[in-house]
Amino acid sequence: MPPVYRGETTFFGAYTEPEHGTDITQLSTVAERKGDKFILRGVKTFITNAPTAKYGIVLAQTDPEKRHRGQTLFIIHTDWPGVQIRKLSGKMGQRASPVGGEITLDNVEVPIDYVVGGEKGINQGFYWTLAYFNVSRLGPAAIALGIMLAAFDKALEYAQKRIQFGQPIINFQLIQEKLARMAMLIEVSRSMLYRAAYYVDSYIKFQIDPRAMAAITSATKVFITDAANQVIDEAIQIHGGYGYFEEFDVERYWRDHRVTRIYEGTNEINLLTITDALRRGGVWKP
Numbered sequence: 001m002p003p004v005y006r007g008e009t010t011f012f013g014a015y016t017e018p019e020h021g022t023d024i025t026q027l028s029t030v031a032e033r034k035g036d037k038f039i040l041r042g043v044k045t046f047i048t049n050a051p052t053a054k055y056g057i058v059l060a061q062t063d064p065e066k067r068h069r070g071q072t073l074f075i076i077h078t079d080w081p082g083v084q085i086r087k088l089s090g091k092m093g094q095r096a097s098p099v100g101g102e103i104t105l106d107n108v109e110v111p112i113d114y115v116v117g118g119e120k121g122i123n124q125g126f127y128w129t130l131a132y133f134n135v136s137r138l139g140p141a142a143i144a145l146g147i148m149l150a151a152f153d154k155a156l157e158y159a160q161k162r163i164q165f166g167q168p169i170i171n172f173q174l175i176q177e178k179l180a181r182m183a184m185l186i187e188v189s190r191s192m193l194y195r196a197a198y199y200v201d202s203y204i205k206f207q208i209d210p211r212a213m214a215a216i217t218s219a220t221k222v223f224i225t226d227a228a229n230q231v232i233d234e235a236i237q238i239h240g241g242y243g244y245f246e247e248f249d250v251e252r253y254w255r256d257h258r259v260t261r262i263y264e265g266t267n268e269i270n271l272l273t274i275t276d277a278l279r280r281g282g283v284w285k286p
Contacts, residue, residue: 009054010052011049011055011056012047012048012049012057012103013048014044014047014050014057014058015044015059015129016046016047017042017043018043022266024126024129025067025126026068027059027061027071028043029041029042029043029058029060030042030061030064031072031074031110033062036112038062038072038074038109038115039107040058040060040076040105040108040110041106041107043103043104044058044102044103044105045088045102045103046088046100046263047100047101047102049097050085050101050103051087054077054079055075056075057073057075057076057116058074058103058105059126060125062122062125063123068126069123069126071123071125071126072115072122072125073117073125073128074110074115074116075110075114075116076105076108076110081108081109082105082106082109083103083105083106084103084104084106085101085102085103086101086102086104087100087102088100088101092258092259093254093256116128130214131210133217133264133265134203134210134214135200135213135217137217137218137221137264137265137270138193138197138200138217138220138221139264140263140264141189141193141196141220141221141224141260143257143260144189144224144225144227144228144257144260145186145189145224145228147228147232147253147256147260148186148189148228148253148257149186151232151235151253152179152231152235154235154239154248154249154250154253155178155182155234155238155239155250156170158238158239158248159175169238175238181230182231182234185227185230185231188223188227189223189224189227189228192219192223192224195220196217196220199216200213200217209283209284211276211277211280212283212284214273214276215274215277215278215283218265218270218271218273218274219270219274221260221265221267221270222267222274225257225260225267226261228257229257232253232254232257233254235250236250236251
């Protein structure tokens, strides 16, 4: 990890598969044990940093009969025999990040030392992955918040400078209402994100139930990424026809934001996570 922290190399987490997407309870990637090593076979897709990383983590099925209870995390290097990386092109947004790499594992030999957690980590991968997602969901939420802040700033500036009917369009009440609602959504989103981050500090100290943490971060991700949808759309609307062209940044903000409602678990799946905590009684409620 030190080279990653120092920015000398990138790292990936390979969980998503072409056939299963967000649902990691079912995996087609398998790892068969052969003495002191495992043989990995399968395909992972939409993997951030896959085209540039030297190594990363792969979630694979080690005991198919146990389904999600039989999954294990492995560290692999991208230059190992049998590891093939294909860069996916044509992304709508976030083009500065190499999201969309596909990893094919063709009988890749992985030493037992590369099992995350060693022998005790075998068949623990699903639970550790969920623990990671309980925190990582805040990443897309933070990205969405930053993008909607930028969109709001551009919209406010434009509304003050754009002259129509002899006056700045910010003087018109319809524009004022849009800006007011955008500002409210930003304030609520920021508070919600900070509150969730505060809970993470307790979660990593094992002071919060994992399902409760999952509900909190899921709610945060869904609300903020949906709010960003509204804020950025209104920013484009305030710009009028100009907002549809690359010359004005709000067009790019829309494209960059859109994926935040998909990765780290789609918003639809995160809504189910919230409901799961609610119906269990005593785990979490607002």
